[in-house]
Amino acid sequence: MKQMKWWLLTLLLVFGLAGCTSQAKPTSTKSRQSTSQKRVSAYIDSTTPTFYVHGFQGSAKSTNTLIKHAEKTAHAHKVLVATVNTSGTVTLTGKWQGHVRNPIIQVVFKNNLAQYDQQSAWLAKVITTVQQQHAFKQYNIVAHSAGCVASVNMLMTKQTADFPSINKLVTIAGPFDGVVGEDDVANQNSFLASGQPKYLHAAYELLAAKRTNFPTHVHLLNIVGTLNDGSHSDSLVTNVSARSIKYLLRGRSVDYTEKDFYGKHAQHSQLHENAHVALAVDRYLWHR
Template sequence: MKQIRWWLMALLLVVGLAGCGTQRTTNKQQTARQTTSTKKASPYVDRQLPTFYVHGFQGSAKSTNTLIAHAEQTAHAHKVLVATVSTSGQVTLTGHWNGRVRNPIIQVVFKNNLAQYDQQSAWLAKVITTVQQQHAFKKYNIVAHSAGCVASVNMLMTQQPTSFPKINKLVTIAGPFDGVVGEDDVANQNSFLASGQPKYLHAAYELLAAKRTNFPKNVQLLNIVGTLNDGSRSDSLVTNVSARSIKYLLRDRRVDYTEKDFYGAHAQHSQLHENAKVALAVDRYLWHR
């Protein structure tokens, strides 16, 4: 009898240990599932909609390198192509774009970085068409600095083929929409009338005003304005009035307009595209959920 009782006790012990092992395994599986289910989703979207970065007068790839690097680090975007436009207007694409890349970026570089607005607008449209022929897309974003802002808006106000993709979001940084200090504008000279129109109208403004009704409706626009704390109410080259005049230009176009102002030494015209706070504002506007 003692042998039988010993055998039964041993059997119960083995069964109990096996049950404990099973319970521990089950608990681990439940914990793993809970960890997976509670894992936070990225605050930034995962889309294949391309974003074109456009520099301004006398600019180059260096003008948008910092903004793009920040987007890659923060918003998990990826620079997939560099679109270089020769002085004769030929577009060359370098890089590789896998169709499933998250938030793809195309960096636009004009070899003739002193070309007039109309010329750069035509080149930008050609860049977008060239990329679209290789990678079909229906919508796109633009991030532009300085004269690139005027060229981009002018392109959007210019009639394109029906197959041309639609603008989704536009970011303008230090856009000289109504003149440049030292060329055709003077610090603290211009102001807004009660209607919202600038008192003095310069060449860029008149170029855009002539075709403003062609600007597509329902575009989302982030306008970034820089102000040095030196009393000039400008970023050294573009006055606040010049940069903000885009709002009145696009009146009645149902534009979802957002304006962000930056101040101090890092809000100087060329420092704006090197400013980490500006880059974060751009990333959040374009890709934050």
């Protein structure tokens, strides 16, 4: 009898443990499913288009790396290339159909030596042309070098009533107050106590004349490069020239952010190839 009781107790314990195990498994699976469902991308899903603009002597190559990084990291998609020929005609190539996450339009000027005001007019035409095919109320701009001046100049120029409004602007190595070797010299310029540059060059005067037309409440990321060679420049744009945009936009309620990059990869043309710069741009535009 004692032996039978021992066997019965053993069987009860075995089945009891098996029951506990079988009940625990669904709970564990359910917990994993719940965790998986809560996982959210670090980058937003926006339909606001972003226009990438190159500078003097630039081309699609100038913004290719930045765009590829955005596609890989921020789940953005290059949907169109807007090419402006020498007479100002805009041609759109690519495909933008339905909902596209974080759409990108790459802007290419065939005349990449045109003056700031001309490129500003062309950029406005690009935005209007795209808007006529794909309705949007807001847009972003990522610009490099002279493209920064052209973009800011466009934003300071009166447009039609139905022209969309700027949301975020990223300026990379913007020569807002001169270019080394042309109208500026390394370590010559400085900021006065007021924040204004001591020497005002052609680009600065162009923008200063209509600075009060710049829209209010714009989010601006200004990226500045420094070679660490004593020139306080990225080889072509001095730190003073690049940073002078802040004083230009005083009183316009601009949400201004400045990021500095140093060393050989902060050289003027290397900035748009710099993965750290690209990541800063992606996070500024699309990170939650």
